[in-house]
Amino acid sequence: MAPPSPKTQATASHADLDRPSAAPPTMQSPDAEPHGTADLLAMADAHLMKNYRPAPVVFVRGHGSTLVDTEGKSYLDFAAGVAVNSLGHAHPRLVRAISDQAARLMHVSNYFYNEENVLLAAELCEKTGYDRAFFCNSGAEANEAMLKLARRHFYAKGEKDRFRVIAFDHAFHGRTIATVNLTGTPSYKEGFGPKLEGITHVPYGDLDAVRAAMGPDVCGIIVETVQGEGGVLPAPPGFMAGLRSIADESGALLLIDEVQTGMGRTGRLLGSEHAGVRGDAITLAKGLGGGFPIGAMLIPEKLAGALPPGTHGSTFGGNPLACAAARTVLAALYDEGLIDAARSRGALLGRKLAELAAKHPDLCDGERGEGLLRGLVMKTSLDGRVVIAKAREEGVLCTVAGGHVLRFTPPLVVTDAEIEDACARIDRALSKLRLEAISAG
Numbered sequence: 001m002a003p004p005s006p007k008t009q010a011t012a013s014h015a016d017l018d019r020p021s022a023a024p025p026t027m028q029s030p031d032a033e034p035h036g037t038a039d040l041l042a043m044a045d046a047h048l049m050k051n052y053r054p055a056p057v058v059f060v061r062g063h064g065s066t067l068v069d070t071e072g073k074s075y076l077d078f079a080a081g082v083a084v085n086s087l088g089h090a091h092p093r094l095v096r097a098i099s100d101q102a103a104r105l106m107h108v109s110n111y112f113y114n115e116e117n118v119l120l121a122a123e124l125c126e127k128t129g130y131d132r133a134f135f136c137n138s139g140a141e142a143n144e145a146m147l148k149l150a151r152r153h154f155y156a157k158g159e160k161d162r163f164r165v166i167a168f169d170h171a172f173h174g175r176t177i178a179t180v181n182l183t184g185t186p187s188y189k190e191g192f193g194p195k196l197e198g199i200t201h202v203p204y205g206d207l208d209a210v211r212a213a214m215g216p217d218v219c220g221i222i223v224e225t226v227q228g229e230g231g232v233l234p235a236p237p238g239f240m241a242g243l244r245s246i247a248d249e250s251g252a253l254l255l256i257d258e259v260q261t262g263m264g265r266t267g268r269l270l271g272s273e274h275a276g277v278r279g280d281a282i283t284l285a286k287g288l289g290g291g292f293p294i295g296a297m298l299i300p301e302k303l304a305g306a307l308p309p310g311t312h313g314s315t316f317g318g319n320p321l322a323c324a325a326a327r328t329v330l331a332a333l334y335d336e337g338l339i340d341a342a343r344s345r346g347a348l349l350g351r352k353l354a355e356l357a358a359k360h361p362d363l364c365d366g367e368r369g370e371g372l373l374r375g376l377v378m379k380t381s382l383d384g385r386v387v388i389a390k391a392r393e394e395g396v397l398c399t400v401a402g403g404h405v406l407r408f409t410p411p412l413v414v415t416d417a418e419i420e421d422a423c424a425r426i427d428r429a430l431s432k433l434r435l436e437a438i439s440a441g
C-alpha cells in the first residue's frame with residue numbers, strides 16, 4: 001500500500017478526532033489488574049503527544065542499575081533517565097527521605113521559608129564554594145534564570161544594551177523558547193518564530209572564534225564543560241580556562257551549564273573542577289534530585305543583587321519535597337564515595353568502550369567522555385537509534401547523543417561487574433548488527 005499523501009494523512013487524523021472513541025483500551029480503576037504492554041502502548045499511541053519517539057517498552061520498577069518492564073524483562077540501565085538517577089533506582093535512603101518528607105510537608109510557596117530549602121542552599125554552597133542558590137524544577141528553567149541573571153546584572157549597572165550572549169555550536173541548554181535559542185542545533189529552533197535577539201553561536205573549543213565574537217555588548221558566555229546532548233564532547237584542554245580569561249578581560253559573565261556534568265557525574269562534584277575554572281553562575285538539574293525534579297542556579301556573592309524581588313521566581317521551585325530529595329543525593333554522594341566511584345568506574349567504562357571500539361573498527365570511531373558520562377562514537381553512516389535498539393534487545397539501555405554517539409550515563413552506584421556485563425552485551429549487539437547488515441546485503 002502506498003503511503004498516504006500528506007493531505008490525506010491530515011484529513012484522516014482530523015477525522016480521527018471526531019470519531020467516537022477510536023477504541024483505545026479504556027482506563028481501569030487503580031486496583032484492577034495491571035494493563036498489559038500492548039494495551040499501554042495502544043493508549044500511549046492514542047493519547048500522548050507525539051513529540052517523543054519512545055522505544056516500545058513500558059517500565060514498572062527498578063532497583064540499583066536495573067530496570068524491569070511490564071513483561072518482567074530486566075535491563076541494565078546505562079541511561080539512568082539521561083544522567084538523572086544518580087543513586088540508581090529505589091535507593092533506600094532516597095525512598096525514605098522522599099516518603100518521610102511527603103508525610104511531613106510537600107509544598108509551601110516562596111512567600112515563606114522552608115527548612116529543607118534553606119538547608120539545601122547552605123549545603124550546596126558549602127560543597128561548591130558558591131554563595132547563593134536559586135531553585136527551580138528543571139535544567140531549562142535553571143538556564144533561563146542564568147540568562148535573566150546575566151542580562152539583569154548589567155541592566156542594573158546601567159549597561160542596558162549589554163545583553164548579547166555567546167553560546168556554542170552543538171550546545172544544549174533546554175527546550176523553552178529562550179533556552180532553545182541558546183541551543184546550538186539549528187533544527188531544534190525551526191518553526192518557533194523569530195530567533196531570539198542577542199545570541200551568537202561559535203564553534204565549541206575555538207577560543208579565537210570566541211574572542212572575535214566578543215564586544216562591549218556581551219553580558220555572558222554560556223558553556224557546558226562536556227557537551228552532553230551534542231555528542232559527549234569534553235572541552236578541549238585549555239578551553240574552559242581560556243573562556244575564563246576572555247570573560248575576565250571583557251567583564252562578561254562565564255555561565256557554566258552543569259545540568260548534565262554536575263552532581264558527581266564526571267568524577268568531580270562539578271565538571272568545571274577538572275579545569276579548575278569557576279563560573280560566575282552555574283546551573284544544576286538532572287542528577288540533583290536523583291530522579292525527583294529539581295533545578296538550581298548557584299552564584300557568588302558579587303551577583304547577589306542581580307535578581308531583586310519581583311524580577312524572577314517559580315511556584316514550585318525549592319519546595320520541601322524536591323529539596324529533601326536533593327539533600328539526600330548530595331549527602332549520599334559523599335557518604336557513599338560516589339564522586340570518586342564515578343571517576344574510577346568511569347575509567348573502567350572508558351577502557352571497556354575503547355576495547356569495543358578497537359574490536360569493531362568497521363562500526364565504531366572510538367570512545368570519549370569524562371567519569372560516568374561516556375560516549376561510544378559510531379561511524380557517522382550509522383543511525384545511533386538502530387544501535388541502541390539492538391543494545392536494548394541485549395538488555396542494555398543507553399541513549400543517543402549528537403546523532404551517532406551512544407551515550408552511557410549509568411547511575412553513580414553502578415558496579416564494576418555491571419559495567420563488564422553491559423559492555424559484553426554491547427559487544428554482542430554490535431556483532432549482531434554486523435551480521436544483519438551482511439545478510440541484508
Ligand SMILES: *Cc1c(COP(=O)(O)O)cnc(C)c1O
Nearest residue numbers: 138139140172173174228259260
Ligand atoms: C538536559 C539538559 C538541559 C535541559 O534540562 P531539562 O531538565 O530537560 O530542562 C540543559 N542543559 C544541559 C547541559 C542538559 O544536558
